[in-house]
Amino acid sequence: MKIFTRELGIAATNTFLFCNEETGKAVVFDAPEGSFEWVSEVLEREELTLQALYLTHGHYDHMWDAWKFREEGIPVYAHRDDRVFIEQAGAQGKFFRNAVAMKPVQVDSWLEAGEPLVILEEPCEVRHVPGHCPGNVLFYFPNLELAVVGDAIFAGSVGRVDLPGGDWSILENSIRTQIYTLPDSAELLPGHGPSTRVGREKTANMFIRGSTS
Numbered sequence: 001m002k003i004f005t006r007e008l009g010i011a012a013t014n015t016f017l018f019c020n021e022e023t024g025k026a027v028v029f030d031a032p033e034g035s036f037e038w039v040s041e042v043l044e045r046e047e048l049t050l051q052a053l054y055l056t057h058g059h060y061d062h063m064w065d066a067w068k069f070r071e072e073g074i075p076v077y078a079h080r081d082d083r084v085f086i087e088q089a090g091a092q093g094k095f096f097r098n099a100v101a102m103k104p105v106q107v108d109s110w111l112e113a114g115e116p117l118v119i120l121e122e123p124c125e126v127r128h129v130p131g132h133c134p135g136n137v138l139f140y141f142p143n144l145e146l147a148v149v150g151d152a153i154f155a156g157s158v159g160r161v162d163l164p165g166g167d168w169s170i171l172e173n174s175i176r177t178q179i180y181t182l183p184d185s186a187e188l189l190p191g192h193g194p195s196t197r198v199g200r201e202k203t204a205n206m207f208i209r210g211s212t213s
Contacts, residue, residue, distance in 0.1 A: 001122060001144060004042050005189075009033035011061035014191055016148055019048050020120040027052045027119055028069070029139065029148045030191065032061055036068040050074055051120075054111075056150025056191060057136040058082030059163075060092050060102050067103040075108040079128065082135025083107070095163055111137055127178045131171020132159030138178065145186045153179055153188065155196035158207045175208050 004017040009032035017039055019026035026048040028039050043050055053069045055078040056062060063086060070076050084091050087104050113128035117139075125140045129152040136159070140147040151159035153175055161168045179188070184199030203209065 001120065006038050008035050008038065009061050009064060012192060013061045014189065015039070016189055017042055018120055019046065023121065025049055025051050025120055027054060029054050030056055030062040031065040031069060033064040036065040052077060054139060055086070056138070056148060057133050058085030059133060059151070060096050062150070062191060063105060064102060066105040070105055076105055077109050077111055078107050079135035079137045080110040081130065082133060085133070129174040129178045131161060131167055131174045133163065134165040140182060140186070145183055146189065147182060147186055148189045149179065149191070151191040153201060153205070154190045154193050156205055158205070172208055
């Protein structure tokens with residue numbers, strides 16, 4: 001598995017392009033502003049075919065370009081609890097000023113917690129990690145010991161909970177039961193900032209330290 005990443009958009013949101021070099025297939029996680037053009041460039045340069053767009057959650061800075069992928073026939077996957085953010089234009093304008101002009105996106109398939117997926121020939125587990133917003137999910141690749149986690153947790157920090165649907169107690173529970181139960185060696189790819197590892201966050205994250213108990 002080869003991974004390309006780029007910080008894009010007004011919130012410097014990470015977008016991740018995973019590709020299987022043997023099959024020439026690729027998928028993208030999150031679609032901030034400018035991601036469609038960047039992904040298109042990488043696909044052409046690397047001679048890859050895009051198979052799907054997976055949204056970690058429905059906040060505008062993670063799905064601004066999602067409609068562009070959908071218009072090109074790329075199926076979109078997300079969690080149903082963020083449906084109102086994803087499918088209703090301007091729904092986020094109440095708390096994100098920049099989201100007023102965002103275009104809605106039709107989701108092709110709603111992800112379920114615990115749902116086993118195979119992405120680019122690799123097994124992948126979907127885990128529901130609400131608290132930052134209702135529909136945040138992570139995608140864990142056990143063979144790679146790697147998880148795309150959205151805005152649930154960052155290196156040394158956690159997702160904000162002062163937005164509609166945010167809840168500190170829910171986020172803390174999500175991190176302890178869904179992220180800190182991953183192997184300590186597992187790499188976390190967050191929605192903003194650098195990657196980190198589960199073990200590091202369990203011992204050094206100033207917001208949520210300690211064991212999973």
